[in-house]
Amino acid sequence: MRDTRIIMGVPVVVDVVGGAAGDLERVFDHFHAVDERFSTYKEGSEISRINRSEIGPEEWSDDMREVFALCEQAAQDTLGYFSTRTPEGILDPSGVVKGWSIKNAAQLVESMGFEHFWVEAGGDIQTRGLSELGTPWSVGIRNPFGAGIVKVVYPEGRGIATSGNYIRGDHIFDPHTMQPAISDLVSITVLGSDVYEADRFATAVFAMGDRGIVFLEQHPDLEGYAIYRNGQSVMTSGFDALTMPPATTLCAT
Amino acid sequence: MRYINPLLIKSICSVVAIALFGGFAVAHSAKSAATPVTVQHAEIPAMTEQTAANSQSASAEAYAPEQSDTPISAVAKTETPRQSSSTRVEMVPVTTTQTVCDPLPASQQKAGTVRTRGDDDDDYEGSDDGYAPVTAQSNCHQVTTTTMVPKTAADAASQQTPAPQQVPAVQPAVVTPSGFKNGTYTGSAVNNGHGIVQVQAVISGGKITDVVFLQIPSGGTSSMINTRAMPLLKQQAIAIQSANVSGVSGASDTSAAFIESLGAALTQAKA
Numbered sequence: 001m002r003d004t005r006i007i008m009g010v011p012v013v014v015d016v017v018g019g020a021a022g023d024l025e026r027v028f029d030h031f032h033a034v035d036e037r038f039s040t041y042k043e044g045s046e047i048s049r050i051n052r053s054e055i056g057p058e059e060w061s062d063d064m065r066e067v068f069a070l071c072e073q074a075a076q077d078t079l080g081y082f083s084t085r086t087p088e089g090i091l092d093p094s095g096v097v098k099g100w101s102i103k104n105a106a107q108l109v110e111s112m113g114f115e116h117f118w119v120e121a122g123g124d125i126q127t128r129g130l131s132e133l134g135t136p137w138s139v140g141i142r143n144p145f146g147a148g149i150v151k152v153v154y155p156e157g158r159g160i161a162t163s164g165n166y167i168r169g170d171h172i173f174d175p176h177t178m179q180p181a182i183s184d185l186v187s188i189t190v191l192g193s194d195v196y197e198a199d200r201f202a203t204a205v206f207a208m209g210d211r212g213i214v215f216l217e218q219h220p221d222l223e224g225y226a227i228y229r230n231g232q233s234v235m236t237s238g239f240d241a242l243t244m245p246p247a248t249t250l251c252a253t
Numbered sequence: 254m255r256y257i258n259p260l261l262i263k264s265i266c267s268v269v270a271i272a273l274f275g276g277f278a279v280a281h282s283a284k285s286a287a288t289p290v291t292v293q294h295a296e297i298p299a300m301t302e303q304t305a306a307n308s309q310s311a312s313a314e315a316y317a318p319e320q321s322d323t324p325i326s327a328v329a330k331t332e333t334p335r336q337s338s339s340t341r342v343e344m345v346p347v348t349t350t351q352t353v354c355d356p357l358p359a360s361q362q363k364a365g366t367v368r369t370r371g372d373d374d375d376d377y378e379g380s381d382d383g384y385a386p387v388t389a390q391s392n393c394h395q396v397t398t399t400t401m402v403p404k405t406a407a408d409a410a411s412q413q414t415p416a417p418q419q420v421p422a423v424q425p426a427v428v429t430p431s432g433f434k435n436g437t438y439t440g441s442a443v444n445n446g447h448g449i450v451q452v453q454a455v456i457s458g459g460k461i462t463d464v465v466f467l468q469i470p471s472g473g474t475s476s477m478i479n480t481r482a483m484p485l486l487k488q489q490a491i492a493i494q495s496a497n498v499s500g501v502s503g504a505s506d507t508s509a510a511f512i513e514s515l516g517a518a519l520t521q522a523k524a
Contacts, residue, residue: 013500076437123502131499140496142503148493149501164504189502217486227491237485 002118007031008039008098010122016109017116017132026112027105031121034101037063040092051091070096070200078204078215083175099161099199102126106195119195124161124202126195136246144187144227151189151225151233153242159195161202163188164227174207183209184229190216191223191242198222 002015003024014027037046046064049055060068071093074082086092098121105119106126116129118137127137139160140149153160164187188206192198201222205212216224217236225235437455 015499118499120500123504125500125502127499137500138496138498140494140498140501142501143491143493144503149496149498150491150493152494152496152498153502160502162502162504187504213486231491232488233491234486234488237487240487 003028005031008035008101008121009041010098011120012122013118013120014105014109015118015131016114017129019109019112019114019117023109023112023114027108027119030105030108031101034097034104037061038067038093038097038101040090040094047091047093067093067096067100070100074200074204078201080175081204081207082200083207085175087178095203096196096200098122098124099159099196102199103159103194103196124159124195124199125155126159127155128157138245141189141225142187145231150227151243153189153191153225154244154246155191155242156246158191158193158242159198160189160191161195161198162190163202163206165206174209185209185212185226186229187227188212188216189225191239193221 001019001021001024002013003021004011004013005028006012007028008031012028012031014024016023016027035045036042039045040047040051042048046055046061050060050064068084071082071084074096075084082095084091084093084095102119102121102124103126106117106128109117109119110128116131118125118127118131120126123142125139127139129137131137136154136156139153139155141151141153141162142148143150144164185206188202190198190202190205192201201216201219205215205224208215213224213226213234213236216222223236223239223242225233225239227233435456435458
């Protein structure tokens with residue numbers, strides 16, 4: 001069963017093969033709880049209260065602590081290109097929260113006993129197993145210049161996340177200069193061992209501009225697909241293999 | 254295997270000075286899905302102790318902004334590595350073979366697979382600016398090189414499995430007697446005449462497990478792709494695919510965020 005809700009400002013898609021409405025509801029509730037805590041748009045959220053200095057670090061929730069520790073790690077792993085502070089000085093861990101919450105949602109679905117599902121928030125996706133048709137899950141990479149998709153990827157359990165500026169404009173900035181990341185990069189898709197890994201790198205590599213794809217190539221656990229303003233794309237050496245339909249084992253489970 | 258630009262060596266030098274006294278070698282395993290693993294060794298010349306930043310957060314601050322108008326670098330020139338003069342290190346020859354291909358000449362490049370930016374751009378010099386060159390290659394040949402590396406590094410390299418799969422970041426390796434201190438160390442930013450080169454070394458378990466380029470001569474991906482450091486990146490024009498997919502990955506839709514935000518504001522306004 002599949003459903004889509006708008007939570008955390010993005011479409012959240014939950015597709016659980018063999019699941020019922022109540023199962024999906026539990027997953028959506030999880031995302032609502034994340035939103036209540038981490039949304040910088042919600043005045044009463046924990047992160048908003050932190051930004052207004054209403055609560056100090058000793059009063060942070062365990063989830064908040066965990067997320068900020070992950071943010072710290074992400075900054076290290078991305079040479080400082082992952083940033084937890086906006087140019088306006090607001091603490092915003094959303095670069096990690098999205099992938100983290102999807103990963104937790106996937107674990108929730110697994111704990112409910114399901115082995116085949118698709119959990120997504122705003123284009124960041126974690127899949128497991130096979131679709132309802134018994135075929136491998138397939139993800140289309142959106143054409144940044146208009147309608148349609150430009151690549152089909154078979155993540156096979158990997159996480160996938162795409163960062164781009166073709167809709168929001170200059171919302172991605174380079175933390176080293178605190179200016180919009182200026183480059184001809186329009187969209188970059190990251191595949192990692194899970195959606196948390198893909199997501200935390202996706203924004204950072206976009207801020208790296210032209211060198212983002214190089215960073216991904218150097219990283220042994222990541223693959224990437226970058227699209228530039230001139231309509232050219234550059235992909236890491238292992239990306240092509242992910243665009244080939246895998247052999248389907250219908251009798252897998 | 255190819256020799257490393259001495260300025261790159263200088264950057265690595267400053268890195269490992271923090272972690273180690275004496276001569277040493279840096280091993281970096283190139284990731285490869287289909288070709289044999291290429292192991293690059295850099296011989297480090299005389300060392301000086303430095304108190305360079307070795308904390309994780311400082312490495313970001315030490316990072317200089319990329320100079321986007323710097324001319325593109327050509328392939329780094331190679332130079333015979335020099336022996337360390339501060340500590341005697343046993344050296345052994347290491348021979349490696351690499352497949353190297355030349356990109357097709359411009360006349361044979363198909364429309365749509367060649368960069369379209371930079372050809373007429375006066376801000377860039379040379380032909381390898383803008384974006385990556387074509388995927389098609391010609392004149393593929395084997396290049397065998399022999400170089401002298403510290404014995405400990407050679408021992409470590411020989412223990413790696415030369416499989417066509419991707420090489421994991423952490424390899425079993427011999428721990429040198431002098432050892433490295435665990436952590437991530439950022440080398441100095443060195444200008445090689447075409448831009449800044451800066452590397453970061455990752456030490457875990459007392460061994461160098463990764464060397465990462467923090468900065469490369471700016472001007473676009475092509476400067477890395479054209480150098481044989483990144484021969485496996487592939488470029489192609491995007492094309493609309495017709496396919497049934499389970500879903501789509503793309504940048505977030507801002508209109509949803511607007512609805513969400515407005516909804517939250519209106520909810521509060523109700524009170």
